[in-house]
Amino acid sequence: MSIPILTLLVLVPLVGALVASLLAKSNESLVKNVALVSSIITGLLSVWMLIKFPTGSAGFEFVSKHSWVSEWGISWHLGVDGISLFLVVLTGILFPLVIVGIDPHHDHKQYLVWMLVLEAGVMGSFLSLDLFLFFVFFEIVLVPMYFLIGKWGYDQRVYAATKFFIYTMAGSAFMLVGIVATAFLARRDIGHLSFDLIEIAEKSNFGTSTGRWLFVGFVIAFAVKVPLFPLHTWLPDAHTQAPTGGSVILAGVLLKMGTYGMLRFGVYLFPEAAVWAKPVLLTLAVIGIIYGAIAATMQKDLKRLVAYSSVAHLGFIVLGTFALTNQAITGGVMQMVNHGVSTGALFLMVGMIYERRHTRVIAELKGIQAVAPIFAGFFMLIMLSSIGLPGLNGFVGEFLILIGSFPTARWWVVAATTGVILAALYLLWAYQRVFHGEPDEANKSFVEITKREAMLLSVFVAAIVFTGVYPKPMLNRIEPSVKSLLEHVESRSNYKQPEIKVGE
């Protein structure tokens, strides 16, 4: 391991941002190229990492660790395992696509600089193995996102951006106190003050109620980020008002920081507390699934509809996470990636519709299939993957979550399954209203998909179909880490996974 590949994943976009910010504003094409090159390099690095990642490994790979703030026991500690692997790859691939494919319309330089800073922050969050470092990245992401929504968004952008910032920061307030408390309380067991995730998770031995309090502190922050009902109210505003690029990133990777955090910093650090909190979190997840679906059905704005569908989908992921079985968590991790691809693509297409029609109101769109059949075809496929049609990626994740959760969370699964049906309802109904029928005057001139857009969407479609048909390579890499996480949970609590006997 000579090349510190994970450090590069964080630094390359950061350096790109720095270089781009120093270039003249007028030299737009050069700024664009710098942004594109640095994001593509990051993407290639992440793919290279995926290729090099040893299948079947359960531990952290490509670890790089350097002392950062030695006075406080804080280190620059990065590593990747099966749980974070595909999220990192998703981040690496999504950003160049967004940068190349979506036009912010004004102030290109600033937009690209914030995008790259955002990429560095997201990468860092998924790779950090130090609590302090994780918090730094988790929190720093707010700044670029705030500006992306506030400056390039739609009418209510300032309100939405501020709400997003304050909401998330309030959640993080609890987590910061939780992180410091965790480190201090673990000091007794470790012998020195350390913010190292692995060290704390393996060596610490919190009292039952202490662990539960700490867990609550962490989970509040993640629940805001996911967002889990009833802390979700920032999301529809942020999504609807964000520019298309911002929405794609927000849905694609930012929300996953919450669900990923729940696994990595909730379940892994406080196994006993995770088992204890299971019923509450499962209930909130299921409420989120059903509430999100019903709210999505009632939306008049296409983008808001997709935003609420995110609330429902993220509910599924949380359900899988806290069902605490191998299958369910594997499905949850898979669904994090799938949702990023499908919903990212949906937001992209909603953005394309807005570019053409300057409206997202469902009632004003009609009969687009007749004038733009290929466009409609893409939309149909992506929508079906979001619904969870067998053969497409959404199905694999959702099915694994439901089947894996059934032994440990039966009634929650029963309730959650209605969410699958509701998803079909609101998405198909939306499709019917927007694409079917005779196009009226305003929709007659709807432009068919362009070559550039088609190429962009093809990447998403390829991922959707490939994962749907052949999920094995992905599952093989996710599962070992999930297994070892659950072994850790079982060894530190009196929880035992139910044995699943096949063929009885």
Place this chain on the structure above:
Amino acid sequence: MMLAANMFVGPEIDWFKISPLLVMLGGVLLLILAGSLTPQWKKGAYGIVGALTACAAAVLTALLWRDLGDGEPISLLANALTFSKFTLFATFTIAIATLLAILLTSGFLVREDEDGPEIFALILCAAIGGMVMVQANDLIVMFLGLETLSLAFYLLTASSRSRSASGEAGLKYFVLGGFASAFFLYGVALVFGATGSTNIDAIAASLSKDIVLGGSSAMLLAGIALLLVGFGFKVSLVPFHTWTADVYQGAPTPITALMGSVGKTAAFVALLRVFSDALSSRSDDWSPVVVVLAILTLVVGSVLAVVQTDVKRMLAYSSISHAGFILVGLVAAGHSASADAGLGTSGTLSYLFIYSILVIGTLGIVTIVAGKGDNETSLDAFKGLGKSNPVLAMGMTVLLLAQAGVPLTSGFVAKFGIIRAAVSTESYVLAVVAMLAAVIAAFVYLRIMVSMWLSEGASSHDVSVAFSTRLAIGLCVGATVALGFLPSLLLQFTNQI
């Protein structure tokens, strides 16, 4: 008569150890004497003298720090001053803040055509007062420092000749500050009555013996309460904060920066000295009161900041909220039984250092935006700054994000230090309240950022900014970012305290 004169033995004086004070005093005398005896100097020359003086004091303090090694605290001038890493770091903070504030003031006075020696002499006087306060080992000496600082501030606040608000603010500050000093002095008297000494070490020794002279602990408690009220005024804790917004708004903007940095640091360090050193054995008595004050200050400061429309008033209320945050560090430092009580002290000092730089930088940019006449400080004046002057707006953004405590800025390091101290003494609720108040305060900084970046405005800001002003702001922003990425630059020093 002869006998008495023979009996008097002058204290031994270690001149080098008080050299930062002497240098500052020399600067004051030079500015006043030479300034009044010679015709008007070249533009900015007075400022250069003032800045060099503060710079020399900072360098001397750094040298003294190096020489001290791991030494125990030493008392100087017949036990009037104490000399330790703690006091040296505080002195250094004051010297640096003075330096930056003088740089700002210099550019400001040239712009306002009010250049002269007296303002710089007063700033140095205030700094001397602050240094005496933080080094004092005796409550009477501390009071002398406090008065020197305060009197200089009253004059400085009222120093703008063109704005009537300045005079009004000076008078207001004078009247309320006079009350506060009286409270403080009365508190000193009562503590003296209860313990038989005004010396900090002697008070601590007397109290730790658990014998309250005079047989009444009521006198001691009343003394502690009055001291707390006196300090409460000076560091503007709620409910003693009412003067803050008016004075911050009325004072010339660079002077506001001086008050927010030097004034706050001196008063807080003195507060820390009195409560966590002299009165530490009575922390069970004062701690609950301080906790309540901290929560009130945090919440009221943040909430009132949100509803302001003038940036200087916003920053005034946000400074109140910051004071509440620092008070959390004091609560931690008061847990003398805990092995981690030192974290409270070092956390508080780091916070004061970092906050001083932030507040000077922020108000430095406000000085520029306020324009000639120093009047344009409403939120609307910042509209469109991102377009008309992106560099300035970027600097302001960094400083505001730091004040909000966003990671990779020094503000986060400061907040983390305090939270760490609070958590180490198991004040979890207080830590959470402090963080949530910081979130409310963040809304204030976002409002300013919205004004700069996300609102259209036809403001054309004066581009010709004096070099010294640019230097000061550049140093502040640079330090904010550098400490954010490499907190060790600061922590390696504060950790030794």
